[in-house]
Amino acid sequence: MDMADIQVIKQHLIDPEICIRCNTCEATCPVNAITHDSHNYVVDPQKCNLCMDCISPCPTGSIDNWRMVPRVRAYTVEEQFGWDVLPDELSSEQLAGGLGQAPEVTAARSDGEVIAVAEAVIAEVQPFNSTQFGATQPPWSAAHCYTNLYGPKSQRKSIRATVTGNVRVTEVGREYDTHHIVLDFGAMPFPVLEGQSIGIVPPGVDSQGRPHHARQYSIASPRNGERPGYNNLSLTVKRVLEDYQGNPVRGVASNYLCDLQVGDTVEVIGPFGASFLMPNHPRSNIVMICTGTGSAPMRAMTEWRRRLRKSGKFDDGKLMLFFGARTPQELPYFGPLQSLPRDFIDINLAFSRVPGEPRRYVQDMMRERVADLAPLLADPDTYIYVCGLKAMEEGVVLALRDVAEQSGIAWEPLAAALKEQGRLHLETY
Numbered sequence: 066m067d068m069a070d071i072q073v074i075k076q077h078l079i080d081p082e083i084c085i086r087c088n089t090c091e092a093t094c095p096v097n098a099i100t101h102d103s104h105n106y107v108v109d110p111q112k113c114n115l116c117m118d119c120i121s122p123c124p125t126g127s128i129d130n131w132r133m134v135p136r137v138r139a140y141t142v143e144e145q146f147g148w149d150v151l152p153d154e155l156s157s158e159q160l161a162g163g164l165g166q167a168p169e170v171t172a173a174r175s176d177g178e179v180i181a182v183a184e185a186v187i188a189e190v191q192p193f194n195s196t197q198f199g200a201t202q203p204p205w206s207a208a209h210c211y212t213n214l215y216g217p218k219s220q221r222k223s224i225r226a227t228v229t230g231n232v233r234v235t236e237v238g239r240e241y242d243t244h245h246i247v248l249d250f251g252a253m254p255f256p257v258l259e260g261q262s263i264g265i266v267p268p269g270v271d272s273q274g275r276p277h278h279a280r281q282y283s284i285a286s287p288r289n290g291e292r293p294g295y296n297n298l299s300l301t302v303k304r305v306l307e308d309y310q311g312n313p314v315r316g317v318a319s320n321y322l323c324d325l326q327v328g329d330t331v332e333v334i335g336p337f338g339a340s341f342l343m344p345n346h347p348r349s350n351i352v353m354i355c356t357g358t359g360s361a362p363m364r365a366m367t368e369w370r371r372r373l374r375k376s377g378k379f380d381d382g383k384l385m386l387f388f389g390a391r392t393p394q395e396l397p398y399f400g401p402l403q404s405l406p407r408d409f410i411d412i413n414l415a416f417s418r419v420p421g422e423p424r425r426y427v428q429d430m431m432r433e434r435v436a437d438l439a440p441l442l443a444d445p446d447t448y449i450y451v452c453g454l455k456a457m458e459e460g461v462v463l464a465l466r467d468v469a470e471q472s473g474i475a476w477e478p479l480a481a482a483l484k485e486q487g488r489l490h491l492e493t494y
């Protein structure tokens with residue numbers, strides 16, 4: 066028997082019982098080792114190089130699970146998709162007895178040390194992997210945030226919030242439907258910051274009879290409430306009526322939320338997220354790049370700055386927004402956005418499906434605005450936030466690279482600084 070066959074390794078696994086399917090780990094993993102189906106998030110043992118980047122961003126700790134297994138019997142992605150609970154640890158007899166029975170599997174670690182891996186896998190990874198550029202640290206001047214006050218990691222498993230508002234923020238009468246939903250926590254503590262998200266637990270069970278898992282939604286209001294001084298927050302929820310392939314579906318949580326009436330109560334967990342937070346120091350610039358409901362955290366940050374400015378407490382630092390949608394009618398908050406003063410925020414809208422007009426995406430607008438974006442990129446007080454559909458992420462990071470290089474700014478050191486200093490945040494789903 067080959068030495069590699071008798072090696073026992075510690076395999077990286079995700080606990081399906083407490084994972085809230087928030088996608089943070091998948092968005093963080095620099096080698097795309099994490100994937101999901103409609104049931105579970107899983108780690109591909111053939112790709113994971115044990116870099117540990119995913120461990121601290123996970124809001125529930127479900128990512129931090131390890132099992133000793135014979136290397137040749139590492140759990141495959143297909144096996145993990147079928148799990149409702151993590152498998153028990155193997156006994157030493159099972160470890161010994163299992164050797165040599167299963168197909169060859171490569172990655173995992175032994176005693177903290179990488180033993181199989183991944184140079185080949187890393188070399189295979191797509192030529193431009195945008196995920197690797199995202200920061201996992203907040204800006205140095207971010208306010209302290211609370212996470213996991215309610216949920217699987219907490220003593221309090223959830224909290225009930227009351228719906229105090231539910232209005233449509235895209236044009237009525239079209240197939241797309243996005244709602245601005247206000248949730249009030251009454252006298253219960255639920256402190257949040259702009260850029261954080263919450264989990265909504267839809268009532269009922271899925272097709273297998275299991276309780277629905279929570280879905281995550283970005284908070285769209287500032288830290289002092291949707292209405293200043295109130296213990297409430299808002300969400301921007303798009304009703305999912307077709308899947309990513311365009312097939313008709315009825316998304317469980319998004320339809321539940323969009324149909325809520327004022328006075329209804331919802332089960333909430335969270336807050337989640339400790340890095341996609343805004344800077345608070347004077348002269349800090351914020352560049353926001355979003356599509357669709359990715360506008361939620363941008364609305365929260367913009368509104369917080371607007372409130373500070375109005376009260377005379379913050380009078381410096383630029384705001385630049387790149388916001389993409391298929392049409393103006395589909396763009397959430399299109400009306401209110403137009404009324405923000407131009408000396409407060411530099412707004413760039415990109416529409417990709419306006420009849421008779423060329424398709425324009427946020428990355429096109431970024432390239433067009435190179436003369437104004439480049440000085441911001443060069444400024445160490447600039448913080449960049451990207452939120453929206455997964456498909457936008459690569460194009461946006463490539464556009465940042467192009468803007469930098471066209472302006473004589475070397476991309477590699479800039480990208481390293483943006484990541485290390487918590488200045489480029491990617492949240493796509």
Ligand SMILES: Cc1cc2nc3c(=O)[nH]c(=O)nc-3n(C[C@H](O)[C@H](O)[C@H](O)COP(=O)(O)OP(=O)(O)OC[C@H]3O[C@@H](n4cnc5c(N)ncnc54)[C@H](O)[C@@H]3O)c2cc1C
Nearest residue numbers: 087088280281282283302303308309316317318319358494
């Ligand atoms: C960090 C984070 C923040 C998020 N913030 C927001 C937010 O602010 N607003 C918001 O509306 N959503 C947000 N989402 C997405 C949200 O969590 C849900 O995934 C989404 O609402 C669909 O849930 P569902 O229960 O309605 O659909 P499901 O019942 O879970 O899915 C139904 C089908 O639709 C597909 N599907 C899932 N999501 C989408 C989508 N967005 N577009 C097209 N097809 C989809 C699924 O693959 C599945 O086939 C966020 C996700 C993450 C990870």
Ligand code: SF4
Nearest residue numbers: 094113114116117119
């Ligand atoms: S440890 Fe690193 S490579 Fe493995 S899943 Fe986590 S982020 Fe990806």
Ligand code: SF4
Nearest residue numbers: 084085087088090123
């Ligand atoms: S809860 Fe943790 S393991 Fe589950 S999807 Fe989110 S980051 Fe990944």
